[in-house]
Amino acid sequence: MLKNKLIIVAPIIAIIITCIFAVVQIPGAKQAPKNVPLAIVNEDLGVDIPNQGKMNFGATLVDMLNQPMKETSGEAEPAVKWIAVASYQEAKQGMDDKEYYGALVIPEDYSVKQASLQTSTPSSPELKIYVNQGKNATASNAVTQILNGIVDNINHKVSGQLIEGLKAHSGNLTIEQASVLASPITKTVTYLNETRTMGMAPMALFQPIWMGSLMAAMLLWVSQKKMAYTSKKNKMVTISIQVVIAAIASLLIGFGLTWLADGMLGYDIASFSDTAIFLTITSFSFVLMIEAVLMWIGLAGMPIFVLLLFFGAPLLSMAPEFMPSFYKDWIFSWLPMRIMVEGLQDLFFFGKGLTWSGPISTLVWIGLGSLIVLFLATLKPQRVNSSNGHKAVQEI
Template sequence: MNVLKNKLTFISPIAVIAIIFIFSLTLIPSISPAPKEMPVAIVNEDQGATLPNKTDMNMGNTIIENIRSQAIPGQDSPIKWIEVNSFAEVQKGLNEKKYYAALMIPSDFSKNQVSLQTPEPVSPEIQIFLNQGMNPLAANTAGQVLNGMVDGINANVRTQLLEGFEMQGGTITTEQAALLVSPITKTVINVNEIGTKSANGNAPVTMFQPIWMGSIAGAAIIFMTISKTVFRNRKDKLVGVSIQVLLGAVLALIAGFGLTWLASTMLGLNIPKFGDTGLFLSLTYFTFFLMISAVLMWLGIKGIPIFVIMLFFGAPLLAMPPEFMSSFYRDWINSWLPMRHMIEGLRELFFFGKGFGWSHSVQMLTWIGLGSIVVLFGSVFKKGPKEDAAEQ
């Protein structure tokens, strides 16, 4: 049979296996991700206290020392503890996306713990701050670790109190008995909250695919129009490429503000700053459009699979904190993805109260766009088959 004689028949199994293998790799980051070295701040403002036997005690320092002793050199831990000097510094770090969470030991912690053995006990308090806007998954995971740690401290304090009461004859007041259940009060505070109508904090990721696919479609359509045009000389081609860039800018404004409107009305997402979000998405679309157009002008329409593969490899990583990725994905894939700057910029707009300004995300998108423009205009000096035919 002719079918069996066709070499494509024998190549097809290899192609199928290759495709399955490549796209299976895109699933690896989302399968049982384990956190490693998530930055969490700890601030100890405990002033200490004096015990009845005149010895000094500082439970805040004891907690810090216990945390240090649990760190094993050369071994990854879910939490990377960062000691901070003051609560003000913690707040600044949370707003600058340095920490996923923070643990604060207040100045009266030891004093209140000593009071637990007196007739008028006051429950000592530990505060846990979760930086939801930075990444909900990482913040919740860090919160679970911190909650478990405070529960462990509670168990130790409860044991110490029972031993102390037993030494005193076993008599305790009603207030003391009530506090034995949970001697230390744990207060969890969400900062840079994701709020409602945010797709559980994944609104930035939700808006990525429409922009990415729209930029591919826009760049491909305009490229095909340009490629069918016969340019007599480089000047004409320069004009053609300039028109291509201008059309991309128009499409960017339509796509940016159009998606912002659709997200707020049809998808029901909470868009805090409509104008700023529209401008940022327009910049994002324009950057992606220029990048894709530059590749197409040099490689032709066969360059499209590059950006489809980027979508499949990049999409699973966008909602995932870098600390949850393997070193390969974190260093060699995530760090090179241009779309991650879109997600970071939208998080700042949605959850950190920032507007459209010269932020790190805007800077990176701008530089990628400018680099793409240079490559795009560089294609003016590349001769195509139609130009060669026209010269003949």
């Protein structure tokens, strides 16, 4: 038994698999927001205060929020990266373009209302919170907590300042002042590009598409593996037939999965045709990519796609800004299924149809590149095989 090589190999394989699964789980267990892009809009017009001149409490608030970014400059990355935007419309456009996870809007009467807090007839200033839910369903919860926490901190500071001011003047509180003292700043939270019950739908559809494409490519590769070709032209014809069959399989995968999701699984799909066509293009691109790798390096290429499945599943539900740097730079950015998730987000949450720009063009280029690599496989070295007096070439 000790002479059996498996006895030596088994512990090595065991530790390798253990390490792989541990590395896969790290991103989900260690989420820390870094430089999450949030828009900040200061529409505050300011207020004239007797003996103090022109005051703009909105600008003061913006400086206060930017202070942590200045303090951590060159050191640890701040959790939030504030991006100044001129207007709410510009911020909304940025959220529609998936540039920002959310926005904090300071209205034009913010200073006037904050100054009124010192008077006998106070009026609570309001801050408007916008959360771009469609950009990432998981991150939207964290962004909501971050923005709510920021407003709560502002409330705490303003409340403390009001109490100190009242102590200094030893004045009596009116009913109106007492009612706003604990929470002088109000807030409204609005979700844009809402996910409704479909928040995890793009990630849920990834695994069926990937596994279906993987099996289709694997079966196509196995079907031609032991074939003997009379010429390179004959092999090119065979590959062409494989591409046609891959297209048919992708069509069935794309439309079949959309039908299941829309009909049986109860997904709220706005456009059946757009979703089905997009999934068909995605599957065709994946099949060609996997088939091209298998044609060149054979079964040794399978672990690559299995590992992509393991690493992709937990990462696709996360926002890049919440990942450790290694995963963000070296794994997530190279995941081909990331493009599929982004395309489904556009279709499900942002009301975008099928357009050449964005995920569609990327998937098409991946497919074309894979197609070229696939046909270049005809240049692989061949060995001559004779059977029944006929000569043929067989792939090595």
